[in-house]
Each structure stands twice: as C-alpha cells, then as structure tokens.
Amino acid sequence: MKSDYIQTTTCQERRKDPIEMFHSGQLVKICAPMVRYSKLSFRTLVRKYDCDLCYTPMIVAADFVRSAKARDSEFTTNQGDCPLIVQFAANDARLLSDAARIVCPYANGIDINCGCPQRWALAEGYGACLINKPELVRDMVKQVRNQVENPRFSVSIKIRWQKIFSFSVWGKIASFWNKAFLTIIILLIVLFLDAVREVRKYSSTHTIEKSSASRPAAYEHTQMKLFRSQRNLYISGFSLFFWLVLRRLVTLITQLAKELSHKGVLKHQAENINQAAKKFMEENERLKRPFLRHKMT
Template structure:
C-alpha cells in the first residue's frame, strides 16, 4: 500500500499538505503498523498530542530516541476542513514521520470524517480527543465533555469508518475517566463495539489536574477491553513507564511533559543528554522551526542540567544565533 500526497510543497525537506493543486506524487509506504506494535507483547512508547509542542521537529527528535508512535497536536476538525490556511499551518509531515496519528477535536461526525479523509494519505490513523479538560474546549463541545456523550463518539467513529476505506487506517480515542468508573467502562465497551482501534486513558477525571493518577482505574478498563489500551499520566522516566505498563497491564504508555523535559527518556536517559540537545538544534534548524518553539523546547530540555543563574541568562536569549553561541560556549555544542 502506498500513500498519495496531493501536491506536496517541499520546504526544508518537510512535506506541507497543500490542497489546491492537482499533481500527485507517490509517498513512501508507511510500513510500521501501530496495531501490530500493540499486539507484539512489547511496551509501545508513545509521544502524546501536545498543543504547540508535538509538531514535526519534536516528533523527529523523539523518534531518534526510541519513541515508537507519535501524535500530532490536537487540531480542530471544523477549522481544518473549512480553511486551507488552517490545514497548511496545523499539519506538517515528511517521509520519516511514521507511524503517525493525527488527533482531532470534533463534535460533528461529518466534519470529522471529512478531516480524516484529508489526512488519510499522510498518516496511519486519527484520534478523537475525548480528554482535554480545558474550559474553552469543553465549552465548544470538544475534549473531556465527550466522555458524557457516548452516542456522539459512536457516530463519529462510524462515520470515519464509513468514509475512509484505506486498509489499516486506525480510529482511536483518548479519554479521561469518570468519578463512577462503571460509566467509563461502558463508554469504552461501546467505543470498542463501534470499531475503535484502541483507547488511550488518562487516569484522571476532567476536574482533576495535579492529583495522583488512578492507575488502578486504567487497569480495570484494560481488563474489560479486547482492543489495545494505552496508559497516560505523570510518567517521567523509562523506569516509570515500564512500571505503569506492568501494573496496568496495558499495551503501551503515552508521555507528554516527561518527553518535553527529556526527549531521550524512552531511550533510558535520566536527563536530557547533550547529544539530544545537539540533535534538536540540527533538526529544528533544518525544518525551519519558529524561534519561540525552538527556544521553548530547549528551556524544557535544559531544566535539570542548568543552574538557576544559567536559566535566567538562557531564558532571556532572543535569537537563534545567541542560543547557538551560548550552547557552544557553555557545553561545547
């Protein structure tokens, strides 16, 4: 199976999805099947969808350090379908960006299926965000409010399944849990019956922010499912990932902030190695990463390896050249 790109625009070796031209070109076959990974019996290590952060350059970096599967940042399906500008700014990929899941915020089955059809040639699957607890998302009918609307989730999954005929294209959901876990298990069973490929469970309710993650709840959900389940929440090291995987019995773990702080986490590093920082500089410059994003990622990566004074100086830098000079002077990079 090959994927066809509709007129890709090449910029710094990345492929920007453009929807208004007619030429086609063959895209590299996406050989890595996430479903096969989940059935391998091995821990599947997943980079979470992170607004502003889990974009192509960062996905490229974590893949170098043993990350098995990456998600895009959450994209609002309605905007993506209706606006060429939104498509061009929100979704960027290239041949090495595989396997890839595109996460959408949606509350309309038709718009979601339209968005899925657009990204189908470029990705291994889509994920429906049913877990974002931010007020703006829930006010728009996105995110965690969907765990209380199992019929809508069912309809969205069915519509995507009916409209996207590409073999192996996955449709997954990412959820939070209810106070009454029976409701969550019921939601997951209904999603499984509808044809969901796997479910990612963040082990907190929509109201919880920094409370301990309910890994016991994730375990119960997994025990009630036949499809793969991914555990998510407060995983900061490979050792913690392996421990959560063992105690929950899940098929993989998804990490967000832990990877921001240490993109080499899944490779077993306790803190960001200097080689990883060097890799980020190379990747970010090659892919034309905006300065703010370039700088912000480095601030996260260097949090544990810099003193308070060094942080003040580094965080105040205002240009790419100043950052490279600083790294060269202080770390020989």
C-alpha cells in the same frame, strides 16, 4: 499541509496498523499529543531516540476542513514522520470524516480527543464533554470507518481518569484498604513513639556520663545508638506522614467514585422519567384529537 512535505511522504511505515504494535508483545514507546510541542520538528527529534509512535497536537477538525491556511499551519509531515496519529477535536461526524480523509494518505490513523478539560474546548463541545455523549462518539467513529477506504487506518479515542473513577472495583476494595491502612498507621505510630523514647534515652547527659565513666568505649557506643534511634525517628515519622496522606488520597478517590456512580444513576433515572413524560404527553395529545374533531363537527 504544505506541498513540499506531502510530495515526500512515501514512508513504508504508513502501511502499518498501530494496533499491531500493541499486540506484538514488545514495549511501545509513544510520544503523546502535547499542545504546541508535538509538531514535526519535535516529532523528528523524539524519533531519533527510538520513539515508535507519535501523535500530532490536537487539531480542530472544523477549521482543518474549511481552511487551507489552518491545514498548512497545523499539519506538516515528511518521509520519516511515521507511524503517525493525528489527533482531532470534533463534535460533528461529517466534519471529522472529511478531516480523516484528508490526512489518511499521510498518517496511520486519527485520535478523537474526548479528554481535554480546558474551558474553551468544553464550551465548543469538544474534549471531556464528549464522555457524556457516547452516541455522538459512536457516530463519529462509524462515519470515519465508512468514509476512509484504508481498512488499516486506525480510529482511537482519548479519555481521562474520570472514566476510571466510575469503576465499581473502587467500592469493593474500599473496606479492605481502610483496614490495611489503619493497621499500618497504628504500627508506624508505635515505631515512631518508640523512636522518640530511644532518642530521649540516649540524648540525656546523665546517661552519656554514666556510660563513659564505666567503660572507655561506651561513649562511642552510646553515640551509635543515638544515631540509630534518630534515623528510626526520621524514617518512621516520614512514613507515618506518607501513609496518612496516602490514606486521605484513597478516601477521596473512593468518595469520587461513589459520587460519579450516583450521578450516573440519577442521570439515567432522569432520562427515563423524561422519556416517559414525553410518551405520556404524546399519548395525551393523540387521545385529544378525536374529541377535538368531534367538537368541531
């Protein structure tokens, strides 16, 4: 955080709560965090096109707290750069709260990245792996709320689509969508075959010659019908291909939702079994102590 930027950061928008923007009932235009792009110069540009809320790129909270060089290079702002949300990658509640206290005078809130799928982030314990550590995320949010004095300072969490796939609604609508897709696909197949028949009918030389001999304007009429049949062939063919792809996509989504739900159940069962085993081992050790003391005496 460079000093020349900090000294000019007196924007009245800093006092606003970003949550109120979403409750206002108006369209909120947001510049989401983008790696290497969402820095001050880019945020200044998008604000000229009426962007309401901007995010910084993801900043590693540990480096941000420990290194002044990291703060100078990763976070810069000015008077017009507001409302602003600073996104952090963190796996430690204390470090995240320290980082939040540093940026609190210059931003409207922080965002915890729980959705980054990059390998380096997962290896360091950041990003999407935090989805499986809800207690840690809860502790980080609580720590920030307790350490930051400004009650309007927002704390949000970024997640990705994996959480949506675990919703039970996918399983409930799977049978309905399967019947609907099959019905539409059958209808499109019928239309496609009919279009093929029409194209073959009006493309034959015998049909064109016969109609031309009977009526002078029949040739143009036959060509018009040929054009319509070809149009119907292309539309029905592309629609059939689209619906087949869409049906496959929905099938994969429902399968993924089921696998994720089964994974969650198995993980919960394994944790319960592990806790029960630990409890039995502790009970076993507790029962052994009197016998060991008796033998020693």
